[in-house]
Every structure is written in structure tokens, then in C-alpha cells.
Amino acid sequence: MTTPYDDNEHHSYAEGCSLSSFYSLALLDLDGVIYRGHDAVPYAIESLRHASQQMSLRYVTNNPSRSCDDVAQHITHLGLPVQPSHVMTSADAVALALQQRIPASAPVLVVGSSTLQQRIYEAGYEIVHSAADHPVAVVEGWFPQIGWSDLAQAAFALEQGALYFITNRDLTLPQEQGLAPGNGSLVQTVVTASGVEPLVSAGKPEPTLYRLCCRQYSSSLDRCRVLAVGDRLDTDILAANRGGYDSLCVLTGVTRFSDVLHASRDQRPTYVSADLRGLMTLRACLTPTYNHTDTSVEVSYGETCAHYEMTSQHITLYHGNEVRESQFTGEEMTCVCYLSWYLSDHHIAASYKGLRGVECV
Numbered sequence: 001m002t003t004p005y006d007d008n009e010h011h012s013y014a015e016g017c018s019l020s021s022f023y024s025l026a027l028l029d030l031d032g033v034i035y036r037g038h039d040a041v042p043y044a045i046e047s048l049r050h051a052s053q054q055m056s057l058r059y060v061t062n063n064p065s066r067s068c069d070d071v072a073q074h075i076t077h078l079g080l081p082v083q084p085s086h087v088m089t090s091a092d093a094v095a096l097a098l099q100q101r102i103p104a105s106a107p108v109l110v111v112g113s114s115t116l117q118q119r120i121y122e123a124g125y126e127i128v129h130s131a132a133d134h135p136v137a138v139v140e141g142w143f144p145q146i147g148w149s150d151l152a153q154a155a156f157a158l159e160q161g162a163l164y165f166i167t168n169r170d171l172t173l174p175q176e177q178g179l180a181p182g183n184g185s186l187v188q189t190v191v192t193a194s195g196v197e198p199l200v201s202a203g204k205p206e207p208t209l210y211r212l213c214c215r216q217y218s219s220s221l222d223r224c225r226v227l228a229v230g231d232r233l234d235t236d237i238l239a240a241n242r243g244g245y246d247s248l249c250v251l252t253g254v255t256r257f258s259d260v261l262h263a264s265r266d267q268r269p270t271y272v273s274a275d276l277r278g279l280m281t282l283r284a285c286l287t288p289t290y291n292h293t294d295t296s297v298e299v300s301y302g303e304t305c306a307h308y309e310m311t312s313q314h315i316t317l318y319h320g321n322e323v324r325e326s327q328f329t330g331e332e333m334t335c336v337c338y339l340s341w342y343l344s345d346h347h348i349a350a351s352y353k354g355l356r357g358v359e360c361v
Contacts, residue, residue, distance in 0.1 A: 027228045027229065030061040034059075052080075170182035205236075
């Protein structure tokens, strides 16, 4: 994990490089990062066009309902050509988890899309659709047509002793109109009915998908040159930290700036940006420096300084000599986050009222 203030592993020799020029490979989440439903996230496509001139891009999603071909066509239609081989979904990860635990040809009840069913079949299993077929395992993954009877069959099979595999635990799924229930919400329904917890959650926050992508890209890839990019602290960023990868959290999906400020240690990103333009505007490998006195705490990060006053408990943000209060750059947001995390770890209360860009804190 590369983000704790007291154990920073950034590579200072590369300070000044943009993220896209320093990192060899970006592992990009999709929903809430590149698109919401059918529509592109603002600035996503043009940012990735620019970034792809300097770094390789791979697309990693917890959504198992669509094939790699469908995902690649979607992004290509939005204006960024993508090869299906550059896409990996949680269906791939859950198939691998089955192969590690369940004998080949065993009957498996798949609650999921035809794409997920096909992936489990290709992994060497018999696909069944009812608990009456005595499956040895249940695989559950979100798809738009999922219904009560699907969840009921899963619960019945688990009550009979089947092992429970799920593609992911995302509680919500970003759509054009807002946040819709994700697979994690459906899993909670099955757990409530059956009393059985999943044995394996294959997608993020486990680092399996990231590792598979890196292995596919190059067996000799330096992990320090890989950047995970996502909008969720509890999946994308946690998976990066568990896998030992640097990460960029973008605020175009589920996570708000205030959420990042108060992130637990295992969910803290290396960088923060409003959107994917941060791949070009943020500088890689800047190291925060800390000055903690009896009256204040100050963090310097690049050209930005975040100052905390003990008496007032207020934070003031400076870029050079200019006081910044809103419309923060990625460097400014990242600097404030490092200060906030330091204060939290030292049990120091803080007020963010002077920072208008910090909502609901």
C-alpha cells in the first residue's frame, strides 16, 4: 500500500512527470469512471485518448453482465477504440475461483446473465437453473433482468449445502438517472433468506482482476508502474491497496470528496482528481512532507500547502501564495486529503468550513 503518510513509497526521482507519462499501465474501472449507463462521463473519452498516447489502458469491471466484446463496442461507440482482449470482468475472476475449489463438470447454479453463464460453462462446469438439480455451487452476478425466482433458487440451493460464489459486492450501480441497486444489494437478500454468507467474492476489492490484467499485459511488469483508477473507495481503491498498486480516485461516480477525506487507511488512494483529466494534470510520485508543531500541522505537496491551526481547528489551503477555497485542482484535493488522513490518524479534530468544495463534512 503506497498511501500512508508515514510509510510513503513514491519514487521521488520521477517527480514532475504526469501520471500518464510515469505509469506504464492504467487499470480503469468502467461504471462511474468512463460511462454512466449508456452515456460517457464528462471528459472521460478525450482524457483517455490523450493518456493512451503515453500509457497502455486496460478496462476492469465488477459488472459481469456484459461480455468483453459488448464492453469494448460500447467504449468504442463513445469514441475510444478498444479491443475486447483489453477488457476483463468479474465473470473471469469468479470462473477462476470456481476452478480453484470445485471439480470440473460439477453442476453449478448460475444466477446471472447469459454472458456469465457462458463464462462458467467455458470454465468446465454444467450449468443448472434450479435447486432441484442439486448444484454443488451457486454463482451470483448482477444482470438487469434478475428476479425474485432467481434469488429464491439461489437461497434454496444454499440451504441444501451448495457453496456460494459471487462476482462482486457493489451495493450500487451508477446509471444515467442515479444510483441503482448493485449485486451487493441482491446478495444481502439471499444471505438474509438462506443464512449463508458467500465463500468467495471474486471481483474488487480482491486484487485478482488487477493481477490477471497485469499478467496478461506483461509477466515482467513492475508493479510500481501500474495505476488503478476507480470511483469507489471500498472496491477499486481497496483492491489497489491490497494488491500493492498506486491508485487514482475520480469523483465522477459514487465517491464524494468528503468521503475521500475521511477514508479509512486501507481505502486511501494515492491521488485524487475530479475526473480523468487528472491522468494528465496530476504529477506522479510527489511526496507529502509534514510539519507538526504544538500549534499547527502543515502538509506540503508539490506547489500546494494545507495548513491546520490547532486553536481554531480550521484548515487553510494554499497554492503558492494564493488561498484556495473552492474548485480545487487534483493536486490541491490530494494535498488536503493527506492532511486530513494525518489528522485522523493522530485523533485531531478538524473543521472544513473554509473549504467550500468540501460538501457534507
